[in-house]
Amino acid sequence: MKSSAPVARSAICGAFFAMAGFPGLPVAAQIASGAGSAPIRFESILPAESGIRWEHVNGMSDERHLPETVGAGCAFLDFNNDGWMDVYFVNSGPSDFYRPIRPIANALYRNNRDGTFTDVTDAAGVRGGQFGMGAAAADYDADGDTDLFVTAYGRNLLFRNRGDGSFEEVAESAGLYSEGWFTDAVWFDYDNDSHLDLFVSGFVSYSLTESKYCGDNQAGRRHYCIPRSFRPTRCLLYRNNGDGTFRDESESSGISRVGSKAFGAVATDINRDGSLDLFVANDTIQNFLFVNQGDGTFFEQGLLLGVAYSDAGTARSGMGVDAADYDGDGWQDLFVANIDQEMFSLYKNLQGDDFVDASLEVRRETRLYSGWGLRFFDFDNDGDPDLVLANGHPDDMIGLFKPLVSYKQELLLFENTGSDFLNVSDSAGEVFNGEYASRGLAVGDYDNDGDGDVLVSNNGAAPLLLRNGTARGNNWIGLRLVATRSNPEAYGAVVSWSAGGTERSRFRTSGGSFLSSHDPREILGLGAASEAEWIEVRWPGGPVDRLEGVAAGDYLEIREGEGIAD
Amino acid sequence: MNNWRRRYLPVLCAAALCGFSFAQSTADEAIARGTRLQREGDLQGALAAFRDAVESAPQRIDAIMSLAVAYLHIGRPAEAIPGLRKARESVPRHQGVAYFLGLAYFQVHRYREAREELAWVVRRQPDNSQVRHLHGLCLLKLGELAEGIQALETVVGADPDNRQAVCTLGSAYIRAGLVDRAEALVSQRLRDDETPEASLIKGSLHLARKDYQSALADFERARIGNAALPTLHSQTGVALLYEGRRVRAAEEFRAELANNPSDFNANAFLGWLVQQNGESERALDLLQAAHSQNEFDTGVQYLLAQVHSSRGSWRESEALLEEVVTAQPGFIPAHVMLARAYAKLNRTERFRERRAIIDKLNAQQQERDLQGVDQLYDGSVLSMPKR
Numbered sequence: 001m002k003s004s005a006p007v008a009r010s011a012i013c014g015a016f017f018a019m020a021g022f023p024g025l026p027v028a029a030q031i032a033s034g035a036g037s038a039p040i041r042f043e044s045i046l047p048a049e050s051g052i053r054w055e056h057v058n059g060m061s062d063e064r065h066l067p068e069t070v071g072a073g074c075a076f077l078d079f080n081n082d083g084w085m086d087v088y089f090v091n092s093g094p095s096d097f098y099r100p101i102r103p104i105a106n107a108l109y110r111n112n113r114d115g116t117f118t119d120v121t122d123a124a125g126v127r128g129g130q131f132g133m134g135a136a137a138a139d140y141d142a143d144g145d146t147d148l149f150v151t152a153y154g155r156n157l158l159f160r161n162r163g164d165g166s167f168e169e170v171a172e173s174a175g176l177y178s179e180g181w182f183t184d185a186v187w188f189d190y191d192n193d194s195h196l197d198l199f200v201s202g203f204v205s206y207s208l209t210e211s212k213y214c215g216d217n218q219a220g221r222r223h224y225c226i227p228r229s230f231r232p233t234r235c236l237l238y239r240n241n242g243d244g245t246f247r248d249e250s251e252s253s254g255i256s257r258v259g260s261k262a263f264g265a266v267a268t269d270i271n272r273d274g275s276l277d278l279f280v281a282n283d284t285i286q287n288f289l290f291v292n293q294g295d296g297t298f299f300e301q302g303l304l305l306g307v308a309y310s311d312a313g314t315a316r317s318g319m320g321v322d323a324a325d326y327d328g329d330g331w332q333d334l335f336v337a338n339i340d341q342e343m344f345s346l347y348k349n350l351q352g353d354d355f356v357d358a359s360l361e362v363r364r365e366t367r368l369y370s371g372w373g374l375r376f377f378d379f380d381n382d383g384d385p386d387l388v389l390a391n392g393h394p395d396d397m398i399g400l401f402k403p404l405v406s407y408k409q410e411l412l413l414f415e416n417t418g419s420d421f422l423n424v425s426d427s428a429g430e431v432f433n434g435e436y437a438s439r440g441l442a443v444g445d446y447d448n449d450g451d452g453d454v455l456v457s458n459n460g461a462a463p464l465l466l467r468n469g470t471a472r473g474n475n476w477i478g479l480r481l482v483a484t485r486s487n488p489e490a491y492g493a494v495v496s497w498s499a500g501g502t503e504r505s506r507f508r509t510s511g512g513s514f515l516s517s518h519d520p521r522e523i524l525g526l527g528a529a530s531e532a533e534w535i536e537v538r539w540p541g542g543p544v545d546r547l548e549g550v551a552a553g554d555y556l557e558i559r560e561g562e563g564i565a566d
Numbered sequence: 567m568n569n570w571r572r573r574y575l576p577v578l579c580a581a582a583l584c585g586f587s588f589a590q591s592t593a594d595e596a597i598a599r600g601t602r603l604q605r606e607g608d609l610q611g612a613l614a615a616f617r618d619a620v621e622s623a624p625q626r627i628d629a630i631m632s633l634a635v636a637y638l639h640i641g642r643p644a645e646a647i648p649g650l651r652k653a654r655e656s657v658p659r660h661q662g663v664a665y666f667l668g669l670a671y672f673q674v675h676r677y678r679e680a681r682e683e684l685a686w687v688v689r690r691q692p693d694n695s696q697v698r699h700l701h702g703l704c705l706l707k708l709g710e711l712a713e714g715i716q717a718l719e720t721v722v723g724a725d726p727d728n729r730q731a732v733c734t735l736g737s738a739y740i741r742a743g744l745v746d747r748a749e750a751l752v753s754q755r756l757r758d759d760e761t762p763e764a765s766l767i768k769g770s771l772h773l774a775r776k777d778y779q780s781a782l783a784d785f786e787r788a789r790i791g792n793a794a795l796p797t798l799h800s801q802t803g804v805a806l807l808y809e810g811r812r813v814r815a816a817e818e819f820r821a822e823l824a825n826n827p828s829d830f831n832a833n834a835f836l837g838w839l840v841q842q843n844g845e846s847e848r849a850l851d852l853l854q855a856a857h858s859q860n861e862f863d864t865g866v867q868y869l870l871a872q873v874h875s876s877r878g879s880w881r882e883s884e885a886l887l888e889e890v891v892t893a894q895p896g897f898i899p900a901h902v903m904l905a906r907a908y909a910k911l912n913r914t915e916r917f918r919e920r921r922a923i924i925d926k927l928n929a930q931q932q933e934r935d936l937q938g939v940d941q942l943y944d945g946s947v948l949s950m951p952k953r
Binding site: 138212225226228229230231232250259286303304305308309311312313314315341354360363364368402403404405 | 910
C-alpha cells in the first residue's frame with residue numbers, strides 16, 4: 001500500500017478552494033444556503049478550458065459495421081495517486097473491417113489540479129491499438145495503484161500500473177488473453193478471497209465475414225443491424241490467483257453457460273448474503289441476474305426474479321445498468337436502460353425475492369430514448385441517489401423511418417424524490433438541451449469540490465465534461481476506503497452515516513453504467529448538516545470501522561481496521 | 567342508433583321482403599298501428615303498439631316478431647331475444663324468426679348462437695346475400711376467418727357492386743394477413759371510389775402495410791366524408807400509436823368508444839395505453855370490454871394478463887396466459903409472463919418446465935433471426951400475438 005498522503009493533500013486542497021473561492025471551481029458544497037429548490041447546474045467545460053482535445057473516431061463506414069456505433073467508454077481514475085481524478089477515453093482502432101487513415105488511440109489525461117488536464121497517453125503507454133470498447137479501472141494486484149482493463153472488438157488489454165506514471169500491457173501473461181467482441185468489464189471479488197476477479201461482457205459473434213446487409217436496397221442505404229441478426233457469444237469470468245495472474249472460470253462458474261449479447265454490467269449483493277451478484281444487460285435477449293451461490297458458482301435467475309424481460313414478457317435492448325438502494329429500504333435496486341419504445345426500468349428489490357418495475361415516471365420519460373451510460377449518484381448531496389443518463393440511438397439514420405426518434409439525444413437527469421424519480425433535465429443546465437450520440441458515462445469529482453461531476457463519451461465526437469455547480473447548500477464528506485484485508489477496492493463494503501438525525505447507507509457496488517469506470521471515492525451527502533454524527537464502514541470481510549462527529553467538507557481516508565488514516 | 571339504422575335497416579327490409587306471413591287476429595289493429603308509427607319514425611310509439619299486440623295475443627308469431635324487430639330497431643336487442651326464442655320454438659321452420667334471432671344474438675355479441683341461427687337460414691336461402699353477409703360477419707367475429715371470407719366472397723361474387731360487402735371482405739382479408747388479396751379487391755372494386763367507406767378500407771390496407779402516414783391520409787379523407795364510420799377512429803388511433811403519437815392515438819380511441827362503446831380495437835389499444843400510464847383499474851375495464859366481445863382473441867388475453875400481473879392477480883393472469891400459449895405456442899412473451907406467474911404462485915416445477923420451453927423457443931427464434939434480412943433497430947411499439 002502507498003502512503004495516504006495524497007488523500008490528505010486533496011482534503012487540504014478542497015478546503016483551500018472552499019475558503020478561497022478558487023476561480024473557476026465551484027464552492028457551492030460549502031455554502032450553507034437554502035437547500036432543496038435552488039438551481040441544479042451542470043456546465044459543460046469546453047476543451048479550451050479543460051485541455052481535453054481528444055475526440056472519438058467511430059470509423060463509420062458505408063457498410064455500417066456494428067462495432068462502429070457501440071463505442072466507446074470512459075473512466076475517472078487516479079492513476080498517479082495524487083488524489084485528483086484523471087480521465088481515460090477509449091477509441092476505435094484497426095480491425096478486420098477498419099483501417100484508420102491516420103493513427104488513432106485511446107487517451108489518458110492527467111488532472112492538473114486546477115480544472116485542466118494534460119494528455120499523458122504516450123508517456124503512460126496506454127494508447128491501446130484495438131477497436132476499443134470499454135475501460136474498467138481497479139487495483140487488481142493490490143499494489144496500491146490503479147490498473148486498467150480495456151475491452152475491445154479484437155483483443156482485450158490489461159494495463160498494469162507500474163506506479164511511476166506508466167503502464168505495461170500484461171493481458172496475455174496475466175491469463176486474460178481473449179479475442180472476440182467484448183464490451184463492459186467489472187472488477188469484483190466474487191469468491192470473497194480478497195482478490196479482485198474480473199467479469200467481462202461478451203457481445204455478439206461478429207467479424208467481417210459475419211457482417212450482414214441491413215437496410216434499404218432501393219435507396220442504397222445500409223443501416224446498422226440490430227443484434228438479433230448475430231449469434232450470441234459468451235461472457236467471461238476470471239478468478240484472480242493473487243499473484244498477478246488469473247484463471248478462466250467462465251465455464252465452471254456457470255457464467256458462460258448461457259449465450260450472451262451483453263453490454264452493461266454491475267456487481268452488487270441483491271440478496272444480502274455477503275456475496276456479490278451480477279446484473280448484466282443484454283441487447284435483444286433477456287438480461288442476466290447471476291446470483292452468487294457462495295461456492296464459486298452463479299445461478300442465472302433473471303426470469304425468476306423479474307428482471308430478465310419487460311413486464312410484457314419481451315426481451316429488450318438492454319444497454320446500461322446500475323444498482324443502488326434508491327428508496328433507502330436496505331436492498332439493492334437495479335436500473336436498466338433500453339432502446340426507444342422499450343422504456344427504461346427501475347427495478348425495486350423486494351427483499352431479494354423478487355423485483356418490480358417501479359417507476360412510472362422513468363418509463364414515461366424515457367420512451368423515446370436509447371440509454372447507454374448511466375449512474376446513480378447524489379448530485380445535490382442531499383443524501384439519496386439521483387440518476388444521470390447518456391443517450392443516443394445506435395442507428396444514425398433512425399430519423400428516416402422513425403420521425404419522433406433522433407440519433408443524437410439529450411442527456412437526462414432524474415432527481416430522487418424518495419419513492420420515485422423526477423425528470424429535472426430541463427432545469428439542469430444548457431448542456432441538457434444539447435443532443436449527443438452518447439455512449440459511456442462516468443461520475444467523479446474531478447475538481448475535488450465535494451460533488452459528483454460527469455464525464456460522457458460520445459460516439460464519433462468529442463466527450464463532454466460536466467462540472468457540477470448545483471448550489472443547494474448541502475454539505476458532504478468524501479471517503480477513500482483503503483482495504484487492508486478486504487479486496488483492494490472494498491467492493492461489497494457498506495458505508496452508513498447519520499447527519500442531521502437522518503441515517504443513510506450505501507452499498508459499494510462495482511461497475512455500473514456502460515463501458516465506463518467511476519471515481520472510486522464515496523461522497524456522502526449530509527444535506528444541511530455541518531457534520532456527520534457518525535460514519536460506519538462495514539468492510540466486505542465483516543469488520544466495522546466507526547467514526548464519530550466527522551466535520552463536513554473534506555475527503556478522508558479510512559483504512560480498514562484503523563479508522564481515519566490521517 | 568343512426569349507426570344501427572344505417573347498418574341493419576337494409577337487412578331488416580330485405581328480411582321483410584322474404585315473404586314472412588303474419589296471421590290475422592284480434593291483434594291486427596295494434597300491429598297495423600305499430601307498423602304505421604314505425605313508418606312515420608315514431609319508434610317508441612311503434613314499440614308500445616307491438617307490445618299491446620303481444621299482450622292481446624301472446625301466441626301470435628307476427629306480433630312477437632314485430633315487437634322483436636321494434637326492439638332491434640331502437641337498439642335494444644337483448645330485449646328482443648326472449649320473444650324471438652319463444653317464436654323460434656313455436657315455429658321452428660320459420661326462416662324469418664331464425665334470421666332475426668341470429669341478428670339479435672349478433673348485436674349482443676353472442677356470436678356462437680348467432681352463427682348457428684344464421685347458418686340455418688343460409689342453408690335454406692343460399693342466395694340471400696344479406697343473410698350470408700351477416701353470417702360472414704359473424705364468422706369473422708368468432709375468428710373463423712377462412713369460413714367468413716368464403717361467405718363474403720360468395721356475397722361479393724354474386725353482387726360485385728355491394729360496396730358494404732366488398733369493404734367487409736377487404737377488412738377480412740387484411741385481418742387474415744391476405745394483404746395482397748385485399749389490395750387486388752380494392753384495386754378492382756374501389757380504385758376510383760372516393761366514398762368514405764372506400765377511403766377507410768384503403769387506409770386499412772396502408773395500415774396493414776405499416777405505411778402509417780398513407781393510412782392516416784386515407785383515414786382523414788374518410789373522416790371528411792363521414793366521421794362516424796365504424797372503426798374509423800380506432801384505426802386512426804392504431805396508425806397514430808405506431809407512429810408514436812400516443813396522446814393523439816388515445817384521443818382517437820376515446821372518440822371511437824364515444825360512438826361505438828363496443829369497438830374491439832379501441833377498447834384493446836386504449837386499455838393497453840392506459841395500463842402504460844399506470845391506470846390499471848381503467849385498463850382492466852377496457853380490456854375486459856374487449857375480452858367480452860371476443861374471448862378468444864389472444865392479443866387481448868395477453869394484454870389482460872399483463873394488467874392482472876401488474877395488480878398481483880397471478881391466478882387470473884395464469885389462466886389467461888395458459889390459453890394464449892395454447893393458441894399461440896410460438897409467442898415467447900406469453901411464455902415468459904406465464905413463467906413469472908408460476909414463480910409468483912410457487913409452482914416451482916411448472917416454472918422450470920416453462921423456462922425450458924422459453925429457452926428452446928429463444929434458441930429457435932435466434933436461428934430464424936440469423937436467416938432474416940434487413941433487421942434494423944426497430945424498437946417495436948407493441949408486441950402482440952398473431953390474432
